[in-house]
Amino acid sequence: MAGQGFNRRAFLGAASATGITLAAGGTLTACGSGAKSGAGAAASAKLKLPAYVPANVPKPDLPGNAQGLDAGYLRYPKNLVKHSGPAPGDGEAITALTETFTTMPPAMRRNAYWQELNKRVGSEIRMTIVNGLGEESVYRSKFNALIAGGDLPDLMWFPPNQGLKNVPQLLEAKFHDLTEYLSGDAVKEYPNLANIPPYAWQTAVVNGRIAGYAVPYGRMGQVYVANEDFWKPVGGLQFDSAQDFFEKAKDLLDTKRKKWVLEPAYVNHLNQFAMWYGVQNGWQEKDGKLVNAFETDEFLAGLEFAVKCQKAGLFYPDPNLRTTLEKLGGGFLGLHVQSFPGFLNDSAMYDWPQKVVVPFAAEKGMQPTWGYGYGSVGFTAINNKVPKKRVKTLLKVLDFLSAPMGTETRLFLDNGLEGRHWDRSKDGDVVLNDKGNAEVLTTRQAINFFSNAPQSLYLPGKSEMTRGIHETEVELMKIAQANATIGYFSDTNASKGASSSAEFNEALKDIVAGRESIASFKKDVLPKWRRTAGDAMRSEYETAMAKGKKK
Template sequence: MSSRDFNRRGFLGAATVAGLTLAGAGSLTACGGGAATGGGGAKASAKLKLPTYVPANVPAPDLPGNAAGLDPAYLRYPKNLTRSVAKKPGDGKPVTALTETFTTAAPAMNRNAYWQELNKRLGSDLKMTIVNGLGADDVYRAKFNATVAGGDMPDLMWFPPNQGLKNVPALLEAKFHDLTEYLSGDAVKKYPNLANIPEFAWKTAVINGKIWGLAVPYGRMGQVYVANEDFWKPVGGVQFDSAQDFFDKAKELLDVKRKKYVLEPQYVNHILQFAYWHGAPNKWRMDGGKLTHYFETDEFHAGLEFALKCQKAQLFWPDPNLPTTLEKMEGGFLGLHVQSFPGFLNDSNMYDWPEKVLVPFAAEKGVTPTWGFGYGSVGFTAINNKVSKDRIETLLQVMNYLSAPMGSEERLFLDNGIEGTHHTRSKDGDVLLNKKGNAEVLTTRQAINFFGNAPETLYLPGKPDITRGIHEAQVELMKIGKTDPTAGFFSDTYANKGASSSDTVYQAIKDIVAGRAPLSSFKKDVLPAWQSEAGDAMRKEYEQAIADSK
């Protein structure tokens, strides 16, 4: 498929949208993914030359992408692959890294043919400490903090986008190498695969005017509404003229006796999609230098009202803790669910039911719908400053290898392992993992992809029509996509209280939609409490940082 394979419904949305991830996690700026306030940090970051973007020299895709976030698409696995790395990047010494996974643990190196072959191709043994994040949201943060406190840090440490790391600017200054001179501007051209990473991803590795790590690119497409096309065929398909038209068709398809509902029970995610139909901003709206959070907008409140209307009509699956959403979607017992776009790609590769992205439409006449871009990154990977300066280039070359693009020999191996051992070729040339590939490549690759990866590419083996449809959906989403104006700026309040204060709002929203609290309580109690606890302070800090950057 694409150049990553993340589970846990797309790594909690991978900080993709306006804070409404599946677990209400924080977003990128919580880990220092932007310029810190104070000390001229915002101004310094604004003056910094980001790495020069140089598209990779690979076979042309069947459907083009662009540097703004549209993913290139291959309908079949590309032929005539290029070589993106001239020689083994390693120096014979082990390269150590701290990373995370959300899938089955990879087989240990000594019984993992894929990992052993990767070491040969790197010219150094890649020794990863892999934290499995399936158990709890804070497991990686706990391991990260313990590793830093213990002092025995690996060469490479991944800074995640949505796990609430604090005091990141000071930590970077004290414990990690400033990589600006190696990566800023044309300096990055020494590492062609790193130069292929788009600018929006690099912004997440900049703090106080310095580049502190290797950006880990991720699809820029945020959360999307995913429909089962077959479910909607009796009412003319996944096409709607208005919110009322959607509601009427959904009610027609509801069949409580057969346990056939329309919407998965993740209320807060649906509210955001409904709010986009009304033209809501992507987390914050900037107008005349003043920020308004989407919690504070009429559009968000309209989305909340519509969700309550849907709940009263029994459109949501009745069990709020439904553990089998995809199975229910596949079986035709649910019509829509919310998913991160990269997670949607994984689902499209794994399942055979007809998935289709529902592009936001106008809730009513005169409204312009919107949709939210993600950050296009799952954080950045920093280099421990205990690593000697003369070895920095070696580590950058290793990361250059791990960032090899689709269409290169290196990416074919990184994603699929050894032909005959881990994958086979179909008669059409598609690359298909076998049992050993699923056991070794998928599990090991996910841990690698969290700290070093290529920009996203659309490729679903044996599914060219689905790939084409996904690309078409991206084209439409980009026409209405909005960026978060605070992306790339740091708020101390957000780092300390952003996630917890938002979680309180999300719990209140669940209570309102479930009928345990009145709708009026949102504006009367919930919103003022959020503003007092964190919202107003975040607004002030972001406004100041944005003003300082000009």
């Protein structure tokens, strides 16, 4: 896939805007989540987001759009757009803090891809790469240590879901305001940045200013992924209702052959079930008041259905299962929850037939829903110790690194050098070789966290799967909903959002597992969430949104 390269399941919450992220990840906060809500929202309402100008590249086989539908390529495009003009860099080294969730790349001196990248950029890119495969807090610790020491890199990636605090104050004190460079038509000086959709830029607005370069990511949120072969004995992945799903799942359960239907991630599944009942995406405004998905009857219905599935033994019995994809591929599991970009990565890597289950009505007359994600993995801010005259140079470098599918630059960024890192198949597809997997994939992931291109669909050698995924996106978007609070900020969400959601999810697990009753949800769990964070977030968001509407 062009513009991707993320493959850690624990980071998948970055694709979600629901506030009900994958249980393995943290709750995603709207980038800049420590903002003073009122002033920031009021100013943000007046801000012009960067103009959207789609890139002039070869027409994709399957069209995309500015709302989040990904362009698709059945074969690697021909007649690629060449980079024109000089290299964007100025010959001076560019330092950047970023993260990876895979093997660390070979050092620059032993990495032909990295060396060639530096040549094409015209400056040496010196990355400080934090490996987040261990603990969730590793990047935050490194980030905070750099802030405390005062010796900041030129480019600093602000992730959306790792609990950074006092973000607006930090941005004002330590980083350039990029509004004058990127707002409205100003962004057209950087054509690839203008190709980033507005929904991604919205997540880089803090207190009425464009705080950084929005790192684009697929807007498609979390999805229910099935092994199609697993479901063939009951007629495939067609369900008339939640009860129909339940009966077919029971028919497929075969513990003697060690076959279960659902991965043991209770919260992930109940979130999907709730969509069948029409649950809203995160916060939504109803009768002038913000309501969270947790507070709705639809969410409770999803919880009740999850309990029903657990009592029927549909979940894999070991809650610490570490081989979900292997068991799915082997036909020993039927369904798991994944981020959409993660699903794309898995589709490229594995040959077993993966398919997304588009939410269907739990009961006749109901309207199912599905939640958009944020469309970014945070933003990259520019250290204000960088001379103002050099800000444009760094933006030009980010523009280069954001080259979209259909350009020679993206072919190199995603795949490296032909003959050394990749080869063409007989069908003209671009396929990484062992050297490419060792150098390009590992280096590219670290780069893609602080600069990337909008997502596109391209699975080498799997044109029909690509077509099917594009058709699935079209169907998902028919019932998609965005979280109403994107672009608004809550101090409580920054300080307590992640911890309160983690506690909430643990309580949900206890209910699904049968350790607590369903009645405890309304009696204890939901009231506690409201007391510890929910009501304060609601008040702060409502204030911010009200002031924004007055402008």
